[in-house]
Amino acid sequence: xxxxxxxxxxxxxxxxxxxxxxxxxxxxxxxxxxxxxxxxxxxxxxxxxxxxxxxxxxxxxxxxxxxxxxxxxxxxxxxxxxxxxxxxxxxxxxxxxxxxxxxxxxxxxxxxxxxxxxxxxxxxxxxxxxxxxxxxxxxxxxxxxxxxxxxxxxxxxxxxxxxxxxxxxxxxxxxxxxxxxxxxxxxxxxxxxxxxxxxxxxxxxxxxxxxxxxxxxxxxxxxxxxxxxxxxxxxxxxxxxxxxxxxxxxxxxxxxxxxxxxxxxxxxxxxxxxxxxxxxxxxxxxxx
Amino acid sequence: xxxxxxxxxxxxxxxxxxxxxxxxxxxxxxxxxxxxxxxxxxxxxxxxxxxxxxxxxxxxxxxxxxxxxxxxxxxxxxxxxxxxxxxxxxxxxxxxxxxxxxxxxxxxxxxxxxxxxxxxxxxxxxxxxxxxxxxxxxxxxxxxxxxxxxxxxxxxxxxxxxxxxxxxxxxxxxxxxxxxxxxxxxxxxxxxxxxxxxxxxxxxxxxxxxxxxxxxxxxxxxxxxxxxxxxxxxxxxxxx
Numbered sequence: 001x002x003x004x005x006x007x008x009x010x011x012x013x014x015x016x017x018x019x020x021x022x023x024x025x026x027x028x029x030x031x032x033x034x035x036x037x038x039x040x041x042x043x044x045x046x047x048x049x050x051x052x053x054x055x056x057x058x059x060x061x062x063x064x065x066x067x068x069x070x071x072x073x074x075x076x077x078x079x080x081x082x083x084x085x086x087x088x089x090x091x092x093x094x095x096x097x098x099x100x101x102x103x104x105x106x107x108x109x110x111x112x113x114x115x116x117x118x119x120x121x122x123x124x125x126x127x128x129x130x131x132x133x134x135x136x137x138x139x140x141x142x143x144x145x146x147x148x149x150x151x152x153x154x155x156x157x158x159x160x161x162x163x164x165x166x167x168x169x170x171x172x173x174x175x176x177x178x179x180x181x182x183x184x185x186x187x188x189x190x191x192x193x194x195x196x197x198x199x200x201x202x203x204x205x206x207x208x209x210x211x212x213x214x215x216x217x218x219x220x221x222x223x224x225x226x227x228x229x230x231x232x233x234x235x236x237x238x239x240x241x242x243x244x245x246x247x248x249x250x251x252x253x254x255x256x257x258x259x260x261x262x263x264x265x266x267x268x269x270x271x272x273x274x275x276x277x278x279x280x281x282x283x284x285x286x287x288x
Numbered sequence: 289x290x291x292x293x294x295x296x297x298x299x300x301x302x303x304x305x306x307x308x309x310x311x312x313x314x315x316x317x318x319x320x321x322x323x324x325x326x327x328x329x330x331x332x333x334x335x336x337x338x339x340x341x342x343x344x345x346x347x348x349x350x351x352x353x354x355x356x357x358x359x360x361x362x363x364x365x366x367x368x369x370x371x372x373x374x375x376x377x378x379x380x381x382x383x384x385x386x387x388x389x390x391x392x393x394x395x396x397x398x399x400x401x402x403x404x405x406x407x408x409x410x411x412x413x414x415x416x417x418x419x420x421x422x423x424x425x426x427x428x429x430x431x432x433x434x435x436x437x438x439x440x441x442x443x444x445x446x447x448x449x450x451x452x453x454x455x456x457x458x459x460x461x462x463x464x465x466x467x468x469x470x471x472x473x474x475x476x477x478x479x480x481x482x483x484x485x486x487x488x489x490x491x492x493x494x495x496x497x498x499x500x501x502x503x504x505x506x507x508x509x510x511x512x513x514x515x516x517x518x519x520x521x522x523x524x525x526x527x528x
Contacts (some may be wrong), residue, residue, distance in 0.1 A: 170392045216421040
């Protein structure tokens with residue numbers, strides 16, 4: 001294939017491939033928790049608030065990724081406190097943060113001369129422009145994610161599964177919930193490099209949702225989601241190179257097609273099982 | 289003092305100015321099997337949550353196992369009314385029961401914890417289900433698993449909030465037989481709206497309808513029940 005040959009020659013493609021793999025690790029590890037806890041809307045709010053941080057960083061002359069990280073953590077903590085204390089207003093307030101983040105980002109970028117091009121690349125991502133320093137940052141962030149999730153796996157599990165029981169066992173629910181949202185925030189920043197702001201939710205939720213159809217424990221789901229993310233991002237990169245189409249969009253659509261196939265396949269299997277069970281019970285009735 | 293599992297004195301609680309519990313006093317000795325009954329909205333679950341230290345009483349005093357409720361709650365096995373979790377959560381029965389072994393910020397599960405969890409599953413007769421995911425369990429099986437999780441805490445007292453509200457009557461009797469057996473070594477407090485059913489098992493019922501009245505189970509008359517519910521209890525029961 002043309003892509004494999006090109007991969008040997010162009011280091012921007014090699015970096016893109018590595019960035020895709022690192023993003024797959026992050027989205028597999030954290031996406032599992034997002035899917036199981038059903039908080040992709042929260043992740044969306046964090047992702048869009050990130051734009052505000054990036055805009056501000058550009059305007060004041062800092063590295064955009066630093067601004068993105070700060071904005072992501074701040075909005076994660078804000079959303080966490082809201083969902084813990086004002087649950088009845090949660091969706092309104094998250095929507096507000098979502099919109100305000102974008103508005104701030106657009107204003108700052110408009111006020112910064114010559115950066116209009118960057119807005120598009122943040123919205124849709126440009127994996128082909130990933131620099132080697134980005135790769136290092138992604139590697140460190142992945143490592144931090146993996147270590148924290150490994151050390152506190154049981155605590156996260158009980159807090160996400162049953163908050164009340166976690167409290168009774170002396171597990172600090174607020175602390176672990178906010179920590180999880182911060183980890184989501186960090187992952188969102190990782191993924192923005194690869195697929196961009198708008199498609200972050202796809203890569204965060206689809207691989208884990210596919211994995212959740214086949215495996216039934218959190219640790220297996222994290223591993224399976226990571227592997228699915230690796231396949232999706234690599235094949236997406238190859239396909240977009242061959243067809244000269246935007247990489248983030250291709251990666252997202254491949255994930256969506258996998259998800260659709262898995263869902264339809266599972267529904268078909270469940271229906272067959274049900275039919276078999278009905279037939280079996282019919283046979284038993286005849287026999288008796 | 290130390291021979292009381294629960295010592296509540298003149299306790300009141302209100303949600304946003306609306307009084308839920310008023311001047312409730314209740315003493316439960318170690319080893320008792322007490323039923324907490326009353327109409328919906330009578331404050332049963334609220335009282336349970338106060339005993340667990342999940343809610344703070346507006347006034348009055350409360351000691352649980354001779355301690356402040358927040359300090360006592362790790363020694364209490366709690367079985368919630370409606371499980372707060374999603375039934376499709378990817379977790380096995382064994383992992384769920386093991387949650388009773390968690391303690392504080394640090395740590396996973398050791399061989400010792402698995403042994404205790406297994407023992408709890410044997411006692412509630414769910415050890416054969418330990419590899420099953422919770423989504424595949426029936427209502428009665430899930431309830432037994434939740435009791436096993438409470439037992440895995442190695443509790444001195446069991447608190448159950450309507451443990452049989454989602455399951456049929458035959459399984460309900462099985463669960464109460466199990467509770468009676470567990471009562472031989474620990475205090476058991478069980479919330480129910482079905483006074484007629486639980487009187488056959490518990491030694492004492494506390495009737496909660498804003499305020500508290502206690503009865504020995506053999507002394508309950510139809511009048512008491514009508515006073516509490518304002519109608520015949522059978523009608524209350526059939527309302528579900």
